[in-house]
Amino acid sequence: MFSLFKKKASSYSATLSPSGKVINVKKGENLLTAALYAGIKWPYKCRVGSCGTCKCKITGGKISPEIDFSYVLNFEEMNTGYALACQTVLKTDVKVTINLKK
Amino acid sequence: MKNIQAIFIMFIWTAFSILLLYLLEAHIYYREVVWAICIAAALLFVHMVNMAIYFNITGKEPYKWFKSQ
Amino acid sequence: MKTFYVNARYLIVPVMTIATILGIFIGNTFAWLGVILFGANTIIDTLTRGIHLRADFDDNGNSFGIKRLQYAVMYFMLPAFIFLQVILAWRLYQYTAFIPFNDFSFFGIPYQDGITGFNLIGSVLSAGLWAGLGIIYGHELSHNRKEGFLTSRLIMALSGASHFTYAHVYNHHLDLGHEDDPATAPRGRNVYTHAWLSHAGQSQYSYNLEKEKLLRQRKSFFSLSNKWILGYLYSLPSIFLFVWAGGFFGVLSLIVVWSISNFLLEALNFMGHYGLIREKGKPVEHRHSWDNDNLFTSWFFIEIGRQGDHHVRGETYFWELDDVDAPNYGIGYFSLFVLTLIPSLFRKFTQNLLDDWDRNKATSAERKIANQFSNFS
Numbered sequence: 044m045f046s047l048f049k050k051k052a053s054s055y056s057a058t059l060s061p062s063g064k065v066i067n068v069k070k071g072e073n074l075l076t077a078a079l080y081a082g083i084k085w086p087y088k089c090r091v092g093s094c095g096t097c098k099c100k101i102t103g104g105k106i107s108p109e110i111d112f113s114y115v116l117n118f119e120e121m122n123t124g125y126a127l128a129c130q131t132v133l134k135t136d137v138k139v140t141i142n143l144k145k
Numbered sequence: 146m147k148n149i150q151a152i153f154i155m156f157i158w159t160a161f162s163i164l165l166l167y168l169l170e171a172h173i174y175y176r177e178v179v180w181a182i183c184i185a186a187a188l189l190f191v192h193m194v195n196m197a198i199y200f201n202i203t204g205k206e207p208y209k210w211f212k213s214q
Numbered sequence: 215m216k217t218f219y220v221n222a223r224y225l226i227v228p229v230m231t232i233a234t235i236l237g238i239f240i241g242n243t244f245a246w247l248g249v250i251l252f253g254a255n256t257i258i259d260t261l262t263r264g265i266h267l268r269a270d271f272d273d274n275g276n277s278f279g280i281k282r283l284q285y286a287v288m289y290f291m292l293p294a295f296i297f298l299q300v301i302l303a304w305r306l307y308q309y310t311a312f313i314p315f316n317d318f319s320f321f322g323i324p325y326q327d328g329i330t331g332f333n334l335i336g337s338v339l340s341a342g343l344w345a346g347l348g349i350i351y352g353h354e355l356s357h358n359r360k361e362g363f364l365t366s367r368l369i370m371a372l373s374g375a376s377h378f379t380y381a382h383v384y385n386h387h388l389d390l391g392h393e394d395d396p397a398t399a400p401r402g403r404n405v406y407t408h409a410w411l412s413h414a415g416q417s418q419y420s421y422n423l424e425k426e427k428l429l430r431q432r433k434s435f436f437s438l439s440n441k442w443i444l445g446y447l448y449s450l451p452s453i454f455l456f457v458w459a460g461g462f463f464g465v466l467s468l469i470v471v472w473s474i475s476n477f478l479l480e481a482l483n484f485m486g487h488y489g490l491i492r493e494k495g496k497p498v499e500h501r502h503s504w505d506n507d508n509l510f511t512s513w514f515f516i517e518i519g520r521q522g523d524h525h526v527r528g529e530t531y532f533w534e535l536d537d538v539d540a541p542n543y544g545i546g547y548f549s550l551f552v553l554t555l556i557p558s559l560f561r562k563f564t565q566n567l568l569d570d571w572d573r574n575k576a577t578s579a580e581r582k583i584a585n586q587f588s589n590f591s
Contacts, residue, residue, distance in 0.1 A: 076529065088497055091357055091528035093388040109359045113422060114384055118430050129529065132359075154319055172462055181458035188465065189453055190461070193446050200418035207411050210393045210400045 055133040059083070060102070060140050068133050073109065074099070075128035084143055085128060092130040101126050103136030151202035162191040188200045220270050220278035220533065223513040227347060228287055231294050234344045238301045238337045239328035239344060245305070245333040248340025249574075252347075258510050259548035266508040269517075269536040279533030285362075291351040292365055295372050299452055299471075302341040306460030306467055309334050338467045342474030345373055349479045350518050356382050357528055372452055373475040376445030378424060381416035386483075387528055391492030391502040397483040398490070401568065401587040404557035409480040420445065478551075485550050486521045489568045489587075491543065491580045498525050500540040501575040509536060511546030519547060542572050 057077070068077040076098050078085040088096040095115040101124045109130035116125050125132045128141075166172075166187060174180040230251050237247025270278050282425045307313075308329050315328040329337070348369065355366035358377040381397070389395035396415020399408045424442045428435055438444055456464035485504060492502045503521035511519045517532040522540020524530070543550055543564075553560045572584045 073529070089387050089528060091383050091387045093384045110363065110383070113427060113431075114380075146558065175457055175461040175464075181454055185450055185454035185457045188457070189446055189450055193443070196417050197421070199414050200421060203467065208393055208396055208415055 044104065044125075056136045057133065058105065058136075058138050059143075060138065062141075062143055071132060073129055074106075074126075074131040074133065074139070078128065086143075087129060090129045092127050096132050097128040098126050099128050099139050099141040101131075102138045102140055104136060105134035107132045107134050147203045147206050151199045153200050154202065158194060158198065159191060162187065215245070215373065216270065216272075217278045217280065221280050221283055224284065224516050224533065226236070226514045228291060228294065231291070231298065231344050231348060234340050235294070235298050235301050236323070238298075238305060238340060239320075239325055240323065241305070241329055242333060243336070245329065246336035246340065249336060252343045255510070255514065256548040256552060259508070259514070259546040262510045263508050263545045263549055266507055266537070267509055267512065269534055271534075277531070277534045279531060281531065282534065288351045288355055288362075289365055291348055292369050295345060295348050295369060298341050298344060299372060299455060302337055302467065302471070303455045303459035303464070305329050305334060305337045306456065306464050308461055310460050334463075334467075338470050339474070341477070342471040345471055346475035346478030349373065349375075349475060349482075350515050352378065353382065353518060354516060354532055368448055371445060371448030373415065373479070374446070374449045374452075374472045375416075375476055375479065376448050377417045377420035377442060378479070379445075380441060381419045384423065385416065385419045387498070387525065389494075390487055390498060390525065391490050392494050394494065395487075397480075398487040399484045401489040402561070402582075403488075405481055405484045405554040405560070406557075408484045409477045412480045412483050413476050417442070479549055481554055482515075482518070482547065484554060485543070485547060488568075489564060490571065491576065491583045493577070493579045493583070496577075496579075500526060500536065500538045501571070503535065503540055505540040505542045506545070506547045507542070508544075508546040508552060511548065515547055540551050541567065541575060543567065 052070065054067050057066050057074060058064075059078075059145050064081075064083060066077050066081040066083065068074060073092065075085055075087055079087075086096050088094040090097075092110045092112075092115065097122070098116065106126055108126065109132060110127075112125070112130070113121055113129055115127060122144065127141075166184065171180065171184045171187075175184055230248075233251065234248035237244040272278065286530055308327065309331070313328045315326060317324060317326055319325070335480065335548045336487040352366045352369035352375075355369065357443075363379060370376045370378045378475070384393050386397045390398050392398065393400070394505070397412045399405075399412070403411075420442045424440045428437065428440060431439070433439055437445070453465075453468065456468040458464070459465060485506065487503055490502050490504065492498065500522040503525050505522050506515075506519035507517075517535045518524070520532075520535035520537070520540075523535045523538045527535075553563050568584075572581055578586060
């Protein structure tokens with residue numbers, strides 16, 4: 044009940060592993076855009092959620108998918124927390140596994 | 146070739162459906178709401194089946210850039 | 215002032231769509247207003263073909279676009295297009311019910327009750343053209359979050375092309391410049407063939423996408439989770455409206471409206487990528503799309519002509535898209551559309567441009583594919 048009166052955050056943090064980098068993601072902004080803005084070399088290609096290049100694993104926290112991931116991610120990925128960064132908006136602070144060397 | 150085959154079957158299917166609607170006197174009762182809904186649903190179904198006929202017969206053939214490949 | 219200028223310039227289509235609706239409502243020869251506006255736009259576009267502007271940003275790199283306003287306008291276009299169909303259906307009803315001619319007034323707007331066959335044709339053509347031009351909003355919203363995506367589907371469903379939204383995002387943006395993308399026209403194809411193939415191909419893509427998805431989810435193909443079926447069901451209210459309002463004439467009119475609007479949509483796809491080639495799996499770059507960015511085209515088509523930038527930065531708001539030195543036809547969409555209608559003229563016009571692309575922009579692998587076209591022609 045008291046959560047109704049909680050002030051909503053204007054931004055959230057995403058902690059990346061294994062690099063340990065932390066990025067600030069503005070409310071409503073997608074994870075990929077925030078990462079690129081922070082100078083992180085996140086792999087990406089189409090930026091509209093169709094290629095799957097920017098996929099990452101959300102290991103903690105809540106996200107809101109902007110589109111249906113099931114067209115790009117397979118069944119196993121869907122059930123193990125994978126997300127498309129270009130279509131991911133944060134709902135809380137999150138922990139993300141992403142291989143930046145790709 | 147597959148294109149012509151598909152279009153021919155689509156034509157037959159459409160003609161058959163229109164004939165059926167005509168025999169059911171859809172052209173007379175279309176102003177009755179329930180009839181109008183049923184006719185609309187039937188026409189949509191005809192269209193969807195037509196599309197399905199086209200891609201199931203032609204597959205990827207019409208989209209090949211080089212036909213002899 | 216600059217903010218007003220940047221935002222107001224994208225209101226041409228909403229204003230002209232409302233004018234078209236009003237024209238059909240007023241009746242008589244005003245029913246042709248949509249057709250006349252289309253013609254006038256072609257002239258304006260041709261006269262302004264030499265004016266090319268860059269996107270507007272302030273000193274800090276921020277654009278002047280007001281996101282809330284532009285989105286409100288895009289969402290507003292859904293009821294506007296619904297109203298366009300309703301007003302046409304009303305005229306169809308009048309025609310088929312033999313409503314006698316009378317002059318009336320509605321909140322001070324004079325209109326003529328009853329419509330002649332000739333003016334009904336004008337109404338149908340006007341509605342078809344503006345439903346087709348309005349597809350630019352369906353395109354823009356397809357790149358947005360859930361409610362935008364759904365609105366896009368509903369706008370496209372008014373033209374029986376709800377499958378576009380999925381095919382555009384998951385197929386076209388991924389596969390453009392390759393035969394896997396039905397919306398890319400290969401060299402030598404004309405706009406008429408492309409209109410059908412691209413329409414059917416995108417529907418086929420959505421059909422297969424759903425088939426595979428539902429198979430993975432162990433669900434039946436015949437379910438409401440099937441977005442291909444659902445997309446067509448979104449078109450059911452339109453079909454019902456036209457059947458009820460005009461019977462045979464209603465269905466005929468809807469076929470004409472859908473044909474025109476889909477033809478315009480596919481003509482945009484045709485012009486956007488005609489003859490450009492990309493190796494499968496290679497990144498989409500600026501050179502894989504044609505820009506049409508003269509002043510009138512940019513403002514009218516809410517920058518959809520900045521295809522080069524759009525395909526590389528698909529998430530970018532339309533008012534932030536810019537000239538990225540993509541291949542450029544040098545003329546606007548309206549002028550080019552007239553050329554596409556005469557295939558031999560269009561091929562002649564594009565020949566030099568494609569030769570230049572092959573020489574200066576294509577990679578050696580892309581040039582090799584281009585040579586195959588020469589060998590086959």
